[in-house]
Amino acid sequence: MAKYTINESLLQVNPYTRTGIKLKKVMGIVIHWTANKGKGASDTAHYRYYSGGAISAKSYASAHYFCDGDSILRVIPDNEMAYHVGARSYRTNRLGSYPNNMTIGVETCVNVDGNFKQALDRSAWLVAKLLKDNKLGIDDLYRHYDITGKDCPRYFVYDATAREYGLGDSAAKAWSAFKAQVVAYMGEGTKLSTKPPIAKPAGSTYKDKEVAPTLVKVIYKGRDGVAVRKTADFSAPVHSYVKYGDAFTIVKKVKTKQGEYMWRLKSGLFITAHEKYVKTIGGK
Numbered sequence: 001m002a003k004y005t006i007n008e009s010l011l012q013v014n015p016y017t018r019t020g021i022k023l024k025k026v027m028g029i030v031i032h033w034t035a036n037k038g039k040g041a042s043d044t045a046h047y048r049y050y051s052g053g054a055i056s057a058k059s060y061a062s063a064h065y066f067c068d069g070d071s072i073l074r075v076i077p078d079n080e081m082a083y084h085v086g087a088r089s090y091r092t093n094r095l096g097s098y099p100n101n102m103t104i105g106v107e108t109c110v111n112v113d114g115n116f117k118q119a120l121d122r123s124a125w126l127v128a129k130l131l132k133d134n135k136l137g138i139d140d141l142y143r144h145y146d147i148t149g150k151d152c153p154r155y156f157v158y159d160a161t162a163r164e165y166g167l168g169d170s171a172a173k174a175w176s177a178f179k180a181q182v183v184a185y186m187g188e189g190t191k192l193s194t195k196p197p198i199a200k201p202a203g204s205t206y207k208d209k210e211v212a213p214t215l216v217k218v219i220y221k222g223r224d225g226v227a228v229r230k231t232a233d234f235s236a237p238v239h240s241y242v243k244y245g246d247a248f249t250i251v252k253k254v255k256t257k258q259g260e261y262m263w264r265l266k267s268g269l270f271i272t273a274h275e276k277y278v279k280t281i282g283g284k
């Protein structure tokens with residue numbers, strides 16, 4: 001029998017904390033901390049925040065799971081995208097150009113009135129389950145830090161915070177110990193490391209501010225779809241047609257010679273910026 005159970009209270013679909021956009025594929029699991037030591041900042045408190053305050057604040061942020069000292073809560077289905085690991089640039093290219101599209105986010109709660117060691121153990125158990133469910137290995141587990149450089153979870157990045165949380169003198173060792181616990185939960189036959197470590201960045205690229213929209217989503221429902229063109233020109237050759245619900249990473253808005261705007265996509269192609277056809281979503 002499973003050691004823990006997973007409770008579920010799904011957020012209502014909304015543009016900020018649960019877009020309903022499907023993940024392209026699950027290529028990794030990302031571990032976070034809530035960074036909220038406040039009393040009562042439990043899994044359900046975060047559910048309430050992401051179903052209320054975060055939406056009114058137009059905060060593009062969320063995660064799939066929250067683990068606290070006595071329970072695990074899923075708030076976004078595993079096959080949908082959450083805004084948990086967005087940034088202007090990324091430290092790894094293993095997760096494509098937009099890691100939110102490819103990853104499941106797990107938050108460990110650090111509320112002072114909760115049992116942190118229990119919350120961390122639940123997180124390790126859950127990560128192991130998610131890795132196995134998605135046929136991934138331990139090298140597909142990332143700290144938020146590994147992807148964007150953000151100090152998250154801080155006790156796996158800074159030694160002083162590792163000490164503060166009773167995880168020993170070294171954040172690196174605390175992170176290794178957590179991974180070892182995940183491997184133990186995954187069961188025998190799991191190897192600890194097969195891929196090279198992620199290179200250190202020259203400097204942190206994370207900007208702890210809301211980032212401009214990073215995705216454009218097709219909202220036009222017509223069967224003909226919306227044209228994606230090779231250059232920023234509405235008369236340029238069509239590369240392909242995209243359909244309602246499709247979403248793409250955007251780089252910038254460009255003015256066409258027709259005087260209307262198009263989004264330049266990460267792929268180098270262009271799509272109309274007209275609100276009748278597309279809307280932007282973006283985030284943290």
Ligand SMILES: [Zn+2]
Binds near residue numbers: 152
């Ligand atoms: Zn994080």
